[in-house]
Amino acid sequence: MNIAILGCGTVGGGVATIIREMNKELALRSNTEMVLKTIVELNPDVASERFNIPPNLFAGGGKKLTVIEAAEAIDQIITSPEIDLVVETIGGTSDFVHDICMRIVKAGKHLVTANKALLAERGCDIFEEAEKHGVKIGFEAAVCGAIPIVKTIKENFTGDKILSISGIMNGTSNYILSRMQNEGLGFENALQLAQENGYAEADPALDINGGDAGHKIILLIKLAYGIDVSMNDLAITGIENIKKEDIEFANEIDAKIKLICYAKKINGDIFATVRPMMVKNSNFLSGVNGATNAVRVNTKYSGKHILVGKGAGSSETAMSIVSDMVFIARYGEKMRNTAPQQSLNFADARQFVFPYLITFHTADLPGTTGFITTAIGSRDINIDTVSHNRHQGEKATFSVATMPCRLEQIETAIEKIKTERPGMLLSEPKVMPILY
């Protein structure tokens, strides 16, 4: 099996390393030799040194490439009858990358990628073309790095029905929340530490706004339930607005705040969301700290499963890519790219039933707690607990934990408070599901 790698950064370089170091084992395991034919990279000098790759393995023999030269090298790979499988580790959702992936599968070559953003946002036509041309798309590395959750759902739980998936799928967010939790840091300080320690990009937007996690749950929903969900339809809230006080309110109800990807099938409806949740300490996910990823799959016949592992990293993500290559070599045309399409309804997350914790900042006046809890009750929401009220000058802060209800009910209760008592709420209340 002749292989080309596009992009030799953290992940692409890891793939090249494993192919070279495990050559003998991979041949035994896949019944064919895995031959790394060429790597396209703008800066082969850097990559060559970082990953100890001979310069002659790079298109252009190791010299820096212009963007045009790189595009030409990629064209040659796509048109070469010699290449069987292309590893795309350029990243991003640009037309350039989308076009490359489309042309790879149209040329009858297998595609293996860690590009969750591309597959989740613009993957439909790539998957479609792959079906038409009988080629395979490996994307184990696109969801939770080293955790083999893609194959676990596609190949290992085929004798079961998946009821729900929940997980911590963004290591950067989890690192930040863990440091806020364990050291009492504010969000900005924790983010800075994440950047200093290499856990967050210079532009951490996609990690902390939930976008990266959203891409992953979209791919898992496609595999588990056979429906395509767009980023616009998915209710996503990031961790940017989590404050120390939220961590304290979580502690009060024996919970930790985690950025949770959640998808659940209820009859013909799929509910899904990415948002910070109050995860009860009795739930395994509450104890997953730092850059680790964890996925919890709840099934009809075999109950709860948990998978924990590294969500990112060079050799960690590369391992998933190389395992996909072996899987494709072993099973070729018999491998399935995704699950059979199903006609399930993607439901409005506002109809999702959870117990919720609502935090209110109010003017510190008599009657406030009474009015707010009455408004909540008027929307048929039972209250579980009301927290101790923090008085700071003329302001007060408290939280209300509800019994299971729909988010929509909470929103109308808040609307009622705003309408009937303008000025009572000093800021928009924060609403977080409580996950048992």
Add this chain to the structure above:
Amino acid sequence: MNIAILGCGTVGGGVATIIREMNKELALRSNTEMVLKTIVELNPDVASERFNIPPNLFAGGGKKLTVIEAAEAIDQIITSPEIDLVVETIGGTSDFVHDICMRIVKAGKHLVTANKALLAERGCDIFEEAEKHGVKIGFEAAVCGAIPIVKTIKENFTGDKILSISGIMNGTSNYILSRMQNEGLGFENALQLAQENGYAEADPALDINGGDAGHKIILLIKLAYGIDVSMNDLAITGIENIKKEDIEFANEIDAKIKLICYAKKINGDIFATVRPMMVKNSNFLSGVNGATNAVRVNTKYSGKHILVGKGAGSSETAMSIVSDMVFIARYGEKMRNTAPQQSLNFADARQFVFPYLITFHTADLPGTTGFITTAIGSRDINIDTVSHNRHQGEKATFSVATMPCRLEQIETAIEKIKTERPGMLLSEPKVMPILY
């Protein structure tokens, strides 16, 4: 794909249930209809009622079978050209079951089984015959019930090298140890509770003596390292001799006692053992309680992985069997039964380097601690901590935590104490590895 089930107890009945309930999904997922043709069971009346299976699905039309009638029904299945795959859920390692499995694969039929004892103790020739006849053996259900550890090693980590496997693979033992730990019960009381609550068989020998766990680690060693290990060569210690005081000593070093299956590759050697270990609270496995199973796989490229799930149960184990059926239907001849054979040495567990905790019962006399710790030091073992000494009348009990050393060193130190101070040790010291 036409299927026959041999034995309709807890697991076989679960398989029949899933095949019947998920018929449509299974057809979609495997590109063929899964047709349950017949079930052989001595007492179909009981099974029919328990699993709501129509009597006519049983060989004999639902009437009780004599052993001879059942054997004839099995013969018919084996010789029938109609049957493609046989699910063996009779259990045990008898010649009768071994012979049935041999004949199934020789007849060119796929075999799916949860029978860890048979495959671990007498599986070699069954695997060999399967290779010869190009049929497949699915045994996901044989290792940790619902946890898909077999496929995870065989299919998902093919781009990696497995450095070590450790896990809690026997739910009964773990249930007993958890209750001893959490409620301060003695072993006998905890065992009785396990039996009353359906977590232990009337004859719990194989669960508590480590035999069942041994079968599982033997199968994982075969998959991960490509070598066959016999039960005689595997160092196995059960939990029968764990006492309350051992739990207390564990608490003192921030650890919990767990029955651990452990296998590790060091250069060309495979070390493996099943025995109670002091698992440090910082190790994930220490927090796995009750009948849950958990496996920790440490790899070269992708680091630590953890899988947690149900280790037993009717539909839980059956799910793994049905998933194997789908895998065989999908990939047929391309599926691999095991890993390529390797020429690795199965090493003596006494050469295994761990930190150990040694518990001594001695006469309560001056100079005892000094003599014992000096004897340990004389074998080049560094001591980490010596516990507080418990004085009970004329007896004393204390424990010594060592730095990493070989078990053999500890054994010679104990030998020295016995030889030079006969009568100092009132019982055989207990030696447990400390797992970080």
